[in-house]
Amino acid sequence: MAKQYSEGHEWIEVEDGIATIGVTDFAQQRMGDVVFVELPEPGAAIEQGEEVAVIESVKAASEVFAPLSGEILDVNTNLTDNPALINEAAEEDGWMVKIRLSQESQLEKLMTAEAYEQFCAQ
Amino acid sequence: MSISEKTDTSLKATALLDLHQELGAKMVPFAGYSMPVQYAPGILGEHRFVRSSAGIFDISHMQQATLEGPGAIAFLEKITACEVQNLTHGKYSYTQILNDKGGIIDDMMITKWPGRDDKIYIVNNAASADKVNAYVERHLSTDTKMLPITDRGMIAVQGPKAHRLLADCADMTFLQWRDTTVLGTQCYVSRSGYTGEDGFELSLHNDDIAGFVKKLLAHKDDIMMIGLGARDSLRLEAGMCLYGQDLDEETTPIEADLLWSVGKRRRTKGGFLGADIVQRQIAEGVMRKRVGIIVHDRAPARAGAQIVPKDGGDSIGVVRSGCFSPTLEKPILMGYVDINHVKPETQLGIAVRGKILPAEVTKLPFVSHKYQR
Numbered sequence: 001m002a003k004q005y006s007e008g009h010e011w012i013e014v015e016d017g018i019a020t021i022g023v024t025d026f027a028q029q030r031m032g033d034v035v036f037v038e039l040p041e042p043g044a045a046i047e048q049g050e051e052v053a054v055i056e057s058v059k060a061a062s063e064v065f066a067p068l069s070g071e072i073l074d075v076n077t078n079l080t081d082n083p084a085l086i087n088e089a090a091e092e093d094g095w096m097v098k099i100r101l102s103q104e105s106q107l108e109k110l111m112t113a114e115a116y117e118q119f120c121a122q
Numbered sequence: 123m124s125i126s127e128k129t130d131t132s133l134k135a136t137a138l139l140d141l142h143q144e145l146g147a148k149m150v151p152f153a154g155y156s157m158p159v160q161y162a163p164g165i166l167g168e169h170r171f172v173r174s175s176a177g178i179f180d181i182s183h184m185q186q187a188t189l190e191g192p193g194a195i196a197f198l199e200k201i202t203a204c205e206v207q208n209l210t211h212g213k214y215s216y217t218q219i220l221n222d223k224g225g226i227i228d229d230m231m232i233t234k235w236p237g238r239d240d241k242i243y244i245v246n247n248a249a250s251a252d253k254v255n256a257y258v259e260r261h262l263s264t265d266t267k268m269l270p271i272t273d274r275g276m277i278a279v280q281g282p283k284a285h286r287l288l289a290d291c292a293d294m295t296f297l298q299w300r301d302t303t304v305l306g307t308q309c310y311v312s313r314s315g316y317t318g319e320d321g322f323e324l325s326l327h328n329d330d331i332a333g334f335v336k337k338l339l340a341h342k343d344d345i346m347m348i349g350l351g352a353r354d355s356l357r358l359e360a361g362m363c364l365y366g367q368d369l370d371e372e373t374t375p376i377e378a379d380l381l382w383s384v385g386k387r388r389r390t391k392g393g394f395l396g397a398d399i400v401q402r403q404i405a406e407g408v409m410r411k412r413v414g415i416i417v418h419d420r421a422p423a424r425a426g427a428q429i430v431p432k433d434g435g436d437s438i439g440v441v442r443s444g445c446f447s448p449t450l451e452k453p454i455l456m457g458y459v460d461i462n463h464v465k466p467e468t469q470l471g472i473a474v475r476g477k478i479l480p481a482e483v484t485k486l487p488f489v490s491h492k493y494q495r
Contacts, residue, residue: 032148032159032351033166035446036420036453038475054475056422058165058446059351080420087164 003091004107005116006067011091012110019068019099023055026120028090031057034083039075039096046072046099048106053096055086068106070099136182137275137331145347153248155183158349165351169448172317172356173489176283177348178335182275183248186325190241191266198232198242201261203375203394205385212236214299214312216383219254224374224396224403228254229365231314233299243299243310245276247365261395275331280321280356282492283344291322296493307334316353318360318491355445358454361414361486367425368412368442368456376403377458379412379486410439410458414486415470417453419479422446423472429457432469434478439463441472449489459483 004012009027013020028034036056046052052066075097079085086094101107111119133156142149147158158180160168171177189198198206204217211234219227228250235241246254258268285292290304294313301310310325326334338345354364363369369378374396376384381404388394389404417423422444429439439459447454455472463470466485471478 033164035166036422038421056446058355059159061422061424083420 003113004110005113005119006110007119008065008067010064010067012067012107014101014107017101017104018073019070019101020095021052021067021097021099022095023064023086023090024116025090027062028087028094031055031059031062031086033058034086037079037083037086037096039077039079040072042072042074044072046070048103056083064096066099067110068099068101069103070101072097073100074098134183136180137328138180138182138277138335141332141335142180142347147347147349150350152350153183153251155248157183158347159351160349161347163346165349165355166448168346168348168352169355171346172281172319172348172352173449174282175343176279176281176287176321176345177352178338178345179278179280179348179353180275181278181323182328182331184276185246185248185251185254186271186274186276187244187246188235188241188269188271189244189266190269192240193263193265194240194242195234197261197263197266199388199394201258201395202232203384203388203397203400204232205387206232206234206242208385208387209234211238212299214297214314218369218375218380218383219257220375220394220396220400221257221371222395223371224376224399225371226365226369226373226375226378227257227371229363229369230254231312233312236301249366271325273328274325275328276323276325277331277335278315278317278321278323279338279345280315280317280319280348281345282320284319284321285494287338287341287345288322294322296320296495305334305337309334313494316360316362317356318362318487318489319356320492320494354443355448358443358445358456359447359449359487359489360491361456361488363412363456364443373458374400374403374408376400377408377410377412407461409461411461411464412442412456413459413464414484414488415441415455415457415459415472415481416450416484416488417455417472417479417481419453419481421474421477421479422453423455423474423479423481427455428473429459429481430471430473430478431463432471432480434471437473438470447488453479454488455481456486 038054053064315321444455
């Protein structure tokens with residue numbers, strides 16, 4: 001299924017009810033060099049709009065808010081030793097969490113790649 | 123996450139604005155100016171390049187001025203605890219303007235103009251300029267004037283390769299200051315800086331700056347432009363204060379561990395605003411002190427985070443500047459800590475997002491200075 005995007009600058013890729021989520025390339029460019037990523041515990045429940053991660057760049061800490069509700073299945077532990085993955089490959093190897101979705105209807109509010117591009121150009 | 127980008131057309135521009143934009147710099151508002159926070163390499167890359175090679179910083183936002191008149195030296199000795207009377211001409215000196223409580227109004231560099239006892243060159247922080255000018259006006263006597271210099275900008279050239287690229291200055295020793303010609307351009311140059319590296323700070327006519335910088339940038343493999351982001355992490359690694367974060371009007375030079383900048387004669391003779399408090403603190407000690415702290419974790423601690431005892435408990439201090447150190451590859455910070463917990467190797471905790479990060483007091487600077495004395 002094609003990647004979708006949120007107004008909070010996250011990308012979401014869904015397969016069999018599991019969403020892989022990260023921050024977009026647009027977001028990582030704005031943040032600058034990432035030096036630390038705080039990720040949630042697998043097994044935790046997360047609500048749409050709740051803080052799910054924190055990205056520390058050289059300049060500031062940015063909270064990442066969950067675009068969807070569900071249960072955290074997995075987190076990208078590579079980001080512990082290599083937080084720069086978010087700068088190098090935000091939308092591929094820099095993925096942050098995998099969530100088993102509890103409300104798939106929430107997907108309807110997300111944007112396509114084209115719509116996100118327009119959103120960023122505003 | 124939220125990302126906001128404001129464009130403010132009322133910002134002032136330095137003479138290098140066009141160059142910053144040509145190089146694709148990320149510009150931010152800073153002290154009323156549009157300034158580059160980073161260029162293409164990014165903050166970490168720029169920081170590392172200064173330590174290994176050389177970098178150019180646009181510091182034209184800083185306020186340059188002269189204090190002129192027969193009362194200039196006496197005036198400066200009234201508002202700072204600096205040894206100005208016996209200061210060698212052409213020696214660049216670090217000091218702070220004090221209020222009557224010994225609190226710091228701004229920190230600055232000064233030098234007595236070569237051959238003159240009635241002219242002193244001063245450089246203040248951009249963000250403090252209005253406050254400093256108003257304070258100076260209030261305390262000036264009629265025989266002294268403060269004259270802002272508006273037709274010149276400043277750059278810093280810092281790093282181990284700096285002296286090779288500015289061969290005209292290579293014979294200068296640390297903190298020497300000259301009114302001279304460098305690369306065929308008239309400038310005031312000092313062997314000084316805000317990074318801990320060997321390097322120079324140059325004041326040039328606004329019309330000359332871009333051309334001068336481009337001459338240096340032609341040495342592509344040796345030097346690059348550096349933004350404010352890396353400027354901040356470099357100065358923090360060097361243990362240097364940033365006014366507004368590490369220093370403010372509620373902090374004295376003694377609490378800030380800047381006794382070394384208080385002239386020896388001034389410590390005993392006084393005669394400056396706030397002298398009674400500063401002298402008492404020298405004699406009796408202070409309740410809190412600025413220290414360097416290394417965090418034994420990966421999460422950076424930022425200004426405002428509380429410092430607590432190692433196993434938790436009530437706050438014993440606060441973080442004033444913090445960043446990830448590219449050289450040490452650990453988070454570092456400076457903060458003010460209760461005087462009973464300031465010895466190097468004291469184990470502490472930093473409260474960040476509900477967790478206590480293990481940390482320890484360390485001697486400053488975090489990265490040793492490379493000054494050419």
